[in-house]
Amino acid sequence: MPSEGPVELPDVDPSGEALASLQQLTDPALAYMPQEELLGTLLRRASAILRSDTAAILLLDETGRQLRARAAKGIEEEVEQGVTNPLGKGFAGRIAAERRPIVVDDVDHADILNPILREKGIRSLLGVPLIVEGRVLGVLHVGSLTPRRFTPAESDLLQAAADRAALAIDNAALYEQRRLAETLQRELLPDLRVVPGLDLASRYLPASHDTLGGDWFDAFPLPRGRVAVAVGDVVGHGVAAAAAMSQLRSALRAYAADGHSAAEVVERMNQLMWQLGPRAMTTLSYAVIDLETETVEHVCAGHPPPLRIAGGDAEFLDVAPNVPLAVVPAVRFEATVHDCPAGATLLLYTDGLVERRGETIDAGLERLRAAAAAEVAGLDGLCERVVAALVPDQRGDDVAMIAARVPAPPAQISGRWPADRVVLAEIRQLMRRWLRRCGASEDEAYDIVVAAQEACANAVEHAYGLGPQSFELEGSYERGRVRLAVRDEGSWRPPRGLHRGRGLVLMRRLMDEVTVERGEMGTLVVMERMLAQSEGEA
Amino acid sequence: MTSLARLVVEEHGEIPVVAIEGEIDASNATELRRAIGAAATNRVAALVVDLTAVDYVDSAGINLLFALGAELRDRQQRLHIAVDGASPVARMLEISGLAAVEQTEPTRSAALASAATGE
Numbered sequence: 001m002p003s004e005g006p007v008e009l010p011d012v013d014p015s016g017e018a019l020a021s022l023q024q025l026t027d028p029a030l031a032y033m034p035q036e037e038l039l040g041t042l043l044r045r046a047s048a049i050l051r052s053d054t055a056a057i058l059l060l061d062e063t064g065r066q067l068r069a070r071a072a073k074g075i076e077e078e079v080e081q082g083v084t085n086p087l088g089k090g091f092a093g094r095i096a097a098e099r100r101p102i103v104v105d106d107v108d109h110a111d112i113l114n115p116i117l118r119e120k121g122i123r124s125l126l127g128v129p130l131i132v133e134g135r136v137l138g139v140l141h142v143g144s145l146t147p148r149r150f151t152p153a154e155s156d157l158l159q160a161a162a163d164r165a166a167l168a169i170d171n172a173a174l175y176e177q178r179r180l181a182e183t184l185q186r187e188l189l190p191d192l193r194v195v196p197g198l199d200l201a202s203r204y205l206p207a208s209h210d211t212l213g214g215d216w217f218d219a220f221p222l223p224r225g226r227v228a229v230a231v232g233d234v235v236g237h238g239v240a241a242a243a244a245m246s247q248l249r250s251a252l253r254a255y256a257a258d259g260h261s262a263a264e265v266v267e268r269m270n271q272l273m274w275q276l277g278p279r280a281m282t283t284l285s286y287a288v289i290d291l292e293t294e295t296v297e298h299v300c301a302g303h304p305p306p307l308r309i310a311g312g313d314a315e316f317l318d319v320a321p322n323v324p325l326a327v328v329p330a331v332r333f334e335a336t337v338h339d340c341p342a343g344a345t346l347l348l349y350t351d352g353l354v355e356r357r358g359e360t361i362d363a364g365l366e367r368l369r370a371a372a373a374a375e376v377a378g379l380d381g382l383c384e385r386v387v388a389a390l391v392p393d394q395r396g397d398d399v400a401m402i403a404a405r406v407p408a409p410p411a412q413i414s415g416r417w418p419a420d421r422v423v424l425a426e427i428r429q430l431m432r433r434w435l436r437r438c439g440a441s442e443d444e445a446y447d448i449v450v451a452a453q454e455a456c457a458n459a460v461e462h463a464y465g466l467g468p469q470s471f472e473l474e475g476s477y478e479r480g481r482v483r484l485a486v487r488d489e490g491s492w493r494p495p496r497g498l499h500r501g502r503g504l505v506l507m508r509r510l511m512d513e514v515t516v517e518r519g520e521m522g523t524l525v526v527m528e529r530m531l532a533q534s535e536g537e538a
Numbered sequence: 539m540t541s542l543a544r545l546v547v548e549e550h551g552e553i554p555v556v557a558i559e560g561e562i563d564a565s566n567a568t569e570l571r572r573a574i575g576a577a578a579t580n581r582v583a584a585l586v587v588d589l590t591a592v593d594y595v596d597s598a599g600i601n602l603l604f605a606l607g608a609e610l611r612d613r614q615q616r617l618h619i620a621v622d623g624a625s626p627v628a629r630m631l632e633i634s635g636l637a638a639v640e641q642t643e644p645t646r647s648a649a650l651a652s653a654a655t656g657e
Contacts, residue, residue, distance in 0.1 A: 223542050223560040224593055259544040259559055421565035425542055428561075428594065446626035450596045457564040457598065502604075502634060503597040509633045 035172045039071035042165040043140075047073050049161055050154060052142035054122060057130070058085060058092050059138035059169070067092050067138060074143070077116050089113060091127060092139040099136060101128040101155045106147065117143065126150035128159045130166035137166050181212045188216060188246050195219045196426040197291050198227045199405040201379035203387055206398050207237070207352070213398035214241030214280075215350045216249050220256070225292045225429040228256050229404045231348040232284040233303070237398075244278035248325075252286070262288045263335040266299045266325070270333070273326040282325040285348045287404075289340055292432055294406060296340040299333050301325050304351055304365065307372055309382070310344035314373040316365065317346075345379065345405040347372060352397035353390055364390070379403045409433035413475035419460045419488070424453055427473065438477040440531050447510040448482055448529055454503035455486035455525040462490025462523065482529050484511075489522035542566050543592075547577045550586075553653050554578065555646060557588040562599035571602045578606075584616040584653040588646045595627050600634045607640045616656070617641065620649035 033041065039057050047055035054074030058067040067085040069078035077083075088097035090113030095102050104110045104125040107118060117125070127141030140162045144150075185206065192200040198219070206213050214234030222228050230252055234241045251272055255265040266286055273279060283303040289296045298306060298317060302324030305316040320334040340346060347368075354364030371389035376382045382403055391399055413434055417423045428449055435445040452473065459471035471488040507514050511527040543560035554577045562570060578585045587603070589595070607617045619642045621628045631637040643649040 221541065223544075257541045421563070424563045424565055425561065428563075443626060443629070446594075446629075449594075450630065453563065453596045457596070460564065502601055506597050506600075506630070506634060 033172065035169070035176060036071070038168060038172050042168065043071045043073050046140060046158065046161045046165065047142055050126070050142045050150075050158055052126075053145040054120065054143035055141070056143075057138060057140050057165075057169075058083075058096075059130075060087070060096065060136065067096055070138070075116055075120050075122070077120075078114070081116070083114055083116065085113060091117075091125060092141060095127045095129050095139045095141070096136050099129050099131065101126065101159055103150045103155060105149055121145050124148040124150060126155060126158060128155065128162045130162050130169065132166045132170040135170075137169055140165060181206075184212060184242060188242070188249065190218050190220065192219055195221055195227055197221070197225065197407075197429050198229075198289065199379055199407055200229075200402065201383050202400075202402040203383045204398075204400050205352075205387070205391060205395070207395055211237050212239055212242035213237055213400075214245045214282075215352065215398040215400035216245045217348065217400045217402040218249055218252065219402060219404065220253055221425075222256060222288065223259070225290065225432065227289045227291065227404070228252075229287045229289060229346065229348060229402055230284065231303070231350055231400055231402055232282055233350045233352075233398075233400070234278075235281045235283075240278075241280065244280040244282070247278055248273075248282060248284075252284075256288075261335070262286055262297045262299045263333045266301055266322075266333045267331070270301075270325045270331060271329070274329040279326050281327055283351070284325055287346060287348060289346070289404060289406065291406060291429060292436075294339065294341050295337055296346060297335050297337050299335045301333060302327075304349065304354060304361070307347040307349075307368060308338070308340070308344055309347065309372050310341065312373060314369045316369070340406055342406050342408045345382065345403055347382070347386070347401060347403045349401035350397075350399060352395065352399040353386070353401055355397065356392075357396065379405055409437040411437070412477065413473060416470050416472050417456075418470050419462070421457070421460055424456060424460075427456060428453060431475065434475060434477075435482070438482060438531065439533055440482070441533065444529070444531055448484070451507045451510040451514075451527055451529075452484050452486070454507050455484070455527070458503060458525070459486055459488035459490070459523070462488050480531050482531060484525075484527045486525045487522060543570060545570060545573050550650055551654075552582060553584050553586060553650060554582055555586040555588055555650065557591065557646070559591040561594035562592060562602070563594065563596060564598040567598040567602045570599075571606065574602075574606060575609075578610065578615065580613065582615060583656070584618060585610060586618045586620060586646065586649045586653050588620040588649065589627055590620050590622050590625075590646060592621075592627050595630050597634070600630060600636055603631075603636055603640065607636075616653060618643060618649040618653040620644070620646045 043055045043057055056072040056075055056078055057070050059070045061068050065087050069083045072078040085092045087093050107122055122143040122145060124144045124147055125141055127139050130137040130140055189204055200219055202217055214236055217231045219229045232248060234244045251269050255268045284301040285303040285306060286299045287296050298319050300319040301322045305319045307314055307316055317338050320336050322333045323331060354368050355361055356364055367390055371386050376385060431449050431452055432445055435448055456473060474485040476483050511529045513528045515526045517524040543558055543562055543566055546557045548555045556574050556577050610617045617640055619640055621631060621642050623644050643652055
């Protein structure tokens with residue numbers, strides 16, 4: 001550790017100028033400088049303190065065996081040519097290896113590896129190691145173009161400057177690494193707002209802010225009113241684990257989008273990892289929630305089981321155990337199907353949540369169950385309480401968790417949607433759940449959904465070009481009668497092309513009554529249909 | 539490819555079978571139309587479109603099938619549609635009038651057999 005107290009200044013600079021310069025090296029502004037700028041600033045200040053002609057900073061590379069010139073003054077070629085210096089060899093290499101200042105009075109008679117120093121006409125050199133908490137980061141050296149005898153006092157002064165510089169360099173590197181880690185992790189976490197039909201909340205708590213973790217969670221929509229929710233854990237930490245995690249996340253999404261069953265998706269991921277890598281042991285909890293049947297299909301690959309919370313009670317799903325990924329090739333994975341009724345919440349999490357040193361995982365699971373069971377308003381509240389009850393401030397492992405709740409089917413539909421065809425699927429799913437609640441049969445629900453979609457698709461068409469960018473859909477149910485209203489602000493456009501206009505025909509056939517009002521202010525389509533079995537509100 | 543539907547093309551001799559799984563709506567009909575068109579090259583005698591794994595179709599899908607049928611007829615090729623008669627999809631083909639214009643069969647193999655005999 002560099003001393004925090006006043007530095008014993010030699011009497012080279014009685015004016016106090018050196019002291020002022022030295023203090024500049026602890027300038028708080030240095031903490032926020034990009035590394036390149038920081039090194040340049042440190043160099044100029046160090047050179048000013050010693051009134052030297054040249055100065056350079058060399059830092060150890062990631063192998064720890066090579067010093068590389070990172071900043072230079074008066075000998076800029078060092079940096080431009082990427083001069084390296086092996087640890088232990090030459091002037092800088094010996095300073096770093098021996099962790100002590102070295103003075104060279106006469107360059108011509110010294111062991112100097114770097115030809116640039118001679119070519120620039122440097123006659124004398126003084127170099128000191130950059131050390132932080134016992135770790136050598138590199139070397140700072142200054143040079144004189146005229147013969148100069150650097151005194152022990154000057155050497156001490158430069159070492160004091162180097163100690164402060166080293167601290168600033170280390171902080172900057174740490175800050176840079178942390179920023180990179182956070183950016184990468186943030187980029188890899190999904191945007192849960194784009195998943196329709198399901199309430200979601202999540203937490204990602206890295207073990208430390210300085211390293212990347214291999215935990216991830218994900219949620220994305222699948223065809224036919226289903227939503228995939230996943231939590232995975234690549235064993236290990238650092239860039240390799242994070243890179244593997246990002247690959248697996250993409251593979252999972254790709255296989256799921258291809259229409260494979262939950263078990264097939266996991267089997268393919270396992271096979272992919274065997275054939276092409278990453279060959280990194282990974283546990284995975286993969287759930288496909290069907291919003292229409294209110295069930296969840298789950299595949300557990302060496303992962304703790306999901307928790308289902310409903311009606312103030314919480315229980316772990318009785319999942320089929322499977323091996324983790326990338327452990328056995330060509331293995332079959334077994335899926336299980338469970339009820340996931342409206343209002344129930346599924347909690348998927350990584351083992352960092354439930355594992356504590358010196359304790360069995362069962363104790364952690366029970367703590368999670370107890371914390372999650374009590375009634376809580378929102379999913380965010382649930383996540384908050386679970387984290388508060390289970391996650392210590394100082395943790396050895398990452399924690400990732402995602403909570404998914406199947407919302408109660410709406411009693412009515414009332415909303416405004418962007419005029420984009422991609423919202424049609426979301427509207428279908430919402431309407432199916434609403435119509436089931438109204439007591440519509442499968443066929444009735446299908447007919448009414450198609451009629452609504454035709455009207456919505458029309459509204460979307462109206463918006464193409466310069467029309468309005470959204471439309472309204474209202475659905476209500478009273479005394480056995482379903483009423484739909486679709487309103488947009490676009491002007492009516494006569495059907496174009498051979499196959500246009502068929503939507504209106506379908507609407508009239510599928511519903512009892514259809515009225516289309518086309519006015520200056522837009523188009524309003526109102527449709528009604530009586531349900532055969534109107535037990536819902538008899 | 540859209541995540542709503544998945545399209546699998548199989549060759550059965552001269553007759554390609556295009557099986558659609560999932561949902562067809564205004565958001566993916568154009569894309570599906572293009573993909574089906576790629577399977578129906580000039581040299582095929584007939585095309586089977588298997589809708590038995592389709593869960594949802596509205597006028598966007600019906601329009602696609604009308605247009606596909608018309609185009610194939612112009613090229614003297616035949617369209618055969620496999621659709622489960624008890625499904626809502628079959629009902630859509632009925633009430634839209636498509637079933638009156640195009641040949642429908644209850645299964646893929648029946649559609650293939652009818653396509654092969656050139657009926």
